[in-house]
Amino acid sequence: MSAQIRDILQPSMEEHADVTALRWPVKKETEECTYKELWENVTLVRSALLRRGLAGSRVAMTGAASASWITAFLSTLTGPMTAVPLDVNLPLQEKIELLQRSHAALLFIGRELAGDAEAILSGCPELKEIVILEKAPANADGRKTLGDMILEETGKELLDGVPEEEDIAVLLYTSGTTGKSKGVLLTQKNLSENCRYTKVHCHPGLVLLSVLPVHHAFCLVLDYLKALSLGATVVINDSLMHLLKNMKRFSPEIMLMVPLMIETIGKKLLSLDPSLPAEAVKAEVFGPNLRVIYSGGAHLNPTYITLFKKFGVDIFEGYGMSECSPVISQNTDEEHRPGSVGKPLENAKVRIEDGEILVQGSSVMKGYDEMEEVTRETLRGGWLHTGDLGYLDEDGYLFLTGRCKNLIILANGENVSPEGIEAELTKSPLVGEAVVSGEDGTLTARIFPDPDVAKAMGLNGEAIQTKLQEIIDAFNREQPSWRYVNRLVVRRYPFLKNTTQKILRAKASMDVPPEQA
Secondary structure, X not given: OOOOHHHHHHHHHHHOOOOEEEEEEEOOEEEEEEHHHHHHHHHHHHHHHHHOOOOOOEEEEEOOOOHHHHHHXXXXXXXXXXXXXXXXXXXXXXXHHHHHHHOOOEEEEOHHHHHHHHHHHHXXXXXXXXXXXXXOOOOOOOOOEHHHHHHHHOOOOOOOOOOOOOOEEEEEEOOOOOOOOOEEEEEHHHHHHHHHHOOOOOOOOOEEEEOOOOOOHHHHHHHHHHHHHOOOEEEEOOOHHHHHHHHHHHOOOEEEEOHHHHHHHHHHHHHOOOXXXXXXXXXXXXXXXXXXXXXXXXXXXXXXXXXXXXXOOEEEEEEEOHHHOOEEEEOOOOOOOOOOOOEEOOOEEEEEXXXXXXXXXXXXXXXXXXXXXXXXXXXXXXXXXXXXEEEEOOOOOEEEEEEHHHOEEOOOOOEEOHHHHHHHHOOOOOEEEEEEEEEOOEXXXXXXXXXXHHHHXXXXXXXXXXXXXXXXXXXXXXXXXXXXXXXXXEOOOOOOEOOOOOEOHHHOOOOOOHHHO
């Protein structure tokens, strides 16, 4: 069986030609395109890229999630080129640095970033052209658009090229929370195999609301490649601020989320009148049709799985990383165990060595771009060393217990994984976010109290501090003395996070508004 992205997508595009592929809000209106229209545009843009002599080149894209972004991504991915998705929220200088490192020959950029085009071009001598991600033709600034590329190719004999399964399909840069970001090289086979073996119950026309960062592997593979390979209708969320509004507006059946999103919604559920009928609450918060949320990106407190189940929504937690394209294991409708991150995919082998999770299989990356030593260290002995701690139970379910690099070595020599303590503390609705660290040989908990819960409880100032200390005291009573949390720091602001909403532990002591960081 051939292992290319086009083999996954093209049959679906042809079979579901008249089904709505993409839908998105434009203020109060809604726009959409069918599978036939999407594939025609992908084919035309791919031809335009090849006519520019970009076969074998790297093509970057940055901008807000949009139909044009997805078209540019799929055009590159289904041809003999490498897509380089970049975080739209990176500072300009970091974008320039990554474009230099990637050796990208062309950049698709959102209209909202068009003002940066000249600075990018002057800072990236290998970059031949910048194209604006919109369907409309060039405006007064004269900058070519995706729509212009489509018009250029319309009516011409189209160029095409098919990549090999070991060709690099995507170059993904990690978030770089602990130093220089690494460029993950994923092949056509890596991505297509991950897409093929990940299980998502989906039918043609099923509505999936996409809310994850568009440059992230979790979004690219599951929201786009997997969903479009099954004929689903992908709704593009226009802003995280509109998440709850768009859930009601578009009534999705399936969503993929990171735990922070689930926790935010969970705390809204807890704040509602418990006497209200579950169906009424579900319609108000989720829309009436939501039945499954797939969670990934970080560990989810199992109490939310129980809570959402009361409202007819199953949460299936999975585990992955960009280096594995990205899914390693998942809970499914048929096989799930709360607290676990499911069973490894059929194309993945998992083993535990000194507590660390190691992975082998057809979705494991080729390596890191221009980082041979780091690649050798990560892919030692033919196994990818994830840096995550965990164990497999007797039935083959994988459980996460922490990160190797986050282990706290106490003065008495005991090793503590802070994630487990944080999960226990955040079971309290008042604890919005928590980070546990080792300081002066003991454990310190930094907590940002949930402002809505504090308000509902009539707490402020010292009363919040007192209540949080009671939560810590209750935790300590159930622990051995060496695992006590001995210090509490109450924060004024949420923790600083990367674009996938993971807390930046290295900056946990900074209690400032994000815009001042």
